Amino acid sequence: MSITEPVATHAQGVDEAPESADYLARRTLRSGTAGWVLLAGLGVSYVISGDYAGWNSGLGEGGWGGLVIAGAVIAAMYFAMVLGMAEMSSALPAAGGGYTFARRALGPWGGYATGTAILIEYAIAPAAIATFIGAYVESLNLFGIVDGWWIYLVVYAVFIGIHLTGAGEALKAMFVITAIALVGLLIFAVAAAGRFDAGNLLDIPATDAVGASSFLPYGYLGIWAAVPFAIWFFLAVEGVPLAAEEARDPARNVPRGIIVSMSILIVTGAMVLLLAPGAAGSAAMAGSGNPLVEALGDTGVAKVVNYIGLAGLVASFFSIMYAYSRQTFALSRAGYLPKSLSVTNSRKSPTLALIVPGVIGFALSLTGQGATLLNMAVFGAAVSYVLMMVSHIVLRRREPDMPRPYRTPGGIATTSFALVVACLAVIATFLVDPLAAGLTLAAFAAFLVYFGVYSRHRLVANSPDEEFAALADAERDVT
Structure with a gap:
């Protein structure tokens, strides 16, 4: 049989054929470039821009109380999801991350749908962050720039260039920038604590919505509306497994890295959500483009935080660029x-x-x-979370004996909780911005049409992700 002869290998109407050794040789990543510390830094860098900007729009949707409740639920969801992903990444360490897990559990259609949702998230999130970088640069009056598109062009060109130099170099650069951004958050926390007034947290007047109060000025529905912005505190931490093929001992280091990074992000998110509105008022923070700076007023410390905040935004922009490239790479290779x-x-x-x-x-x-781009990225993320948690549950039930160097505490009960909250998060994106969610859904549907009409007949049977699935199919046939 020739290497280009199509072979129907799965029940979902797809055709797969093996490719040559040269095909795969031209599509390899450099392994062994990251231990768990760098992976934890990668997880934090994906997300840390969410502490500096974006989350505060949730104050305008749910008030401080609504955002706190949404934040607590979403933090619990993310931690449960991370524990599930830690297990799957230890068992299936490949550059596809969530796509690899879903491909094994849900077949080609489920794997492709998951990978596409992740790719939508990671392709759009840097665009949102670029607009926040532009707002920070303009507020600093750097180089006299008053039109953000120059900034967007520069950050995309420069950081794509750095990534092209290699993963090891890029990950180390991300780690340094992330460390600087964490120092900035500590400086902010010390300065904001001195300006803290608990009365500022509840300074948004109550509306006539059902359940409205000083704690929930927009009522019970405001909690739900704040969910997409609560997600911004943690969006993209699930990208750590995308570095599996470039990590040392991925079965051990990827789970450790993603759990440590999530633990750090819970602490920084809670700190920002308490101190920024407490220093300047929830009403003032709700519409701010750079909330941590404005929370500190016209002070020298605010200027320092502004510069360091730019580093935080750059860290997430830089790292999510890494994530979208690896997700694209994995889907393309297969x-x-x-x-x-x-x-x-x-x-x-x-x-x-x-x-x-x-x-x-x-x-x-x-x-x-x-804000619109943020909601579009959240839609893609939430859809991928649903599919990844379904994947964990399916793999636990269908392949209980699959080697799992790390096992999720609580098993499917843990990931079932994350699944329920993720489903609610998908609905919440339509509640906040129906147009943004609808456009993203349309893009998602277009990807699925492309797969149904074209690429499902051209899959690569000997790509790592397809081999994982083929092995599972063979084992089921034997048993």
Whole structure:
């Protein structure tokens, strides 16, 4: 049989054929570049911009009380989800992350749908962050820039260039920038604590909504409306498993890295949510483009935090760019997306997987609609969370004997909780911005049409993710 002869290998109407050794040799990443400390830093860097900007729009949807309740529920969901992903990443360490897990559990359609939702999240989130970077640069009056599109172009071009130099170099750079951003949060916390007034937390007047009070000024529905902004505190931490093929001892280090990073982010998110509105008032923070700076007023410390806050935004922008490139790489290598997107350069970085989503993200950033882009990214994320938690439950039930170096505490009860909250989060995106959620749903549907019409007939049977699934199928046939 030739290497290009299609072979129907799965029951969901897909055709797979093996590719040559040269095909896979041109699509390899550099392994062994990250231990658990760098992976934990990667997880924090994905998210840390959410502490500096974006979350505060939730104050305008649910008030401080609504955002606190939504934040507590979402933090619990993320921690439960991370525990489930830690198990799956230890059992299936590949660059596809959530797509790899879902491919094994839910077949080609489920794997592709999950990977697409993750890719939508990671392609749009940097565009939202770019608009926040622009707001910070303009507030600092750097270089006299008053039009953000120049900033968007520069950050995309510079950081794509750095990523093209190799994963080891990029991860180390991300780690340093993230450490600086964490120092900035500590400086903010010390300064804001001296300005804290508990009365500021509840300064948004109560409306006539059902259940409205000083604690919940927008009523019970406001809690739900605040959910997408609570997600911004943790959005993209689930991307740590995307580094599995470039990690040392991934079965051990990926679970440790993602759990440590999530623990850090819970602490920083709670700190910001308490101190920023407490220092300047929830009403003032609700519409702020750079809330931590404005919370400190016109002070020297505010200026320092402003500069460091820019580092925090850059850290997340930089790291999510890494995530979208690895998700694109994995889907392309297996044939779900055009195969040219997964070719790596001499430094083992996927060139087009970095450039093509970057061009799309830059185009989206030109809209300047950071809040809308945020909600679009959250929609993609929430859909992927639903599918990944279903994957964990399916794998636990269908493959109980699959080797799992790490096992989720609580098992499927833990991930079932995350699944229920993720389903509610998907609905919440339509509640906050129906147009943004609808447009993202349309893009998601277009990806599925592409798979149904074209790429499901061109999958690569000997790609790592497809081999994981084929092995599982063979084992089931034997037993």
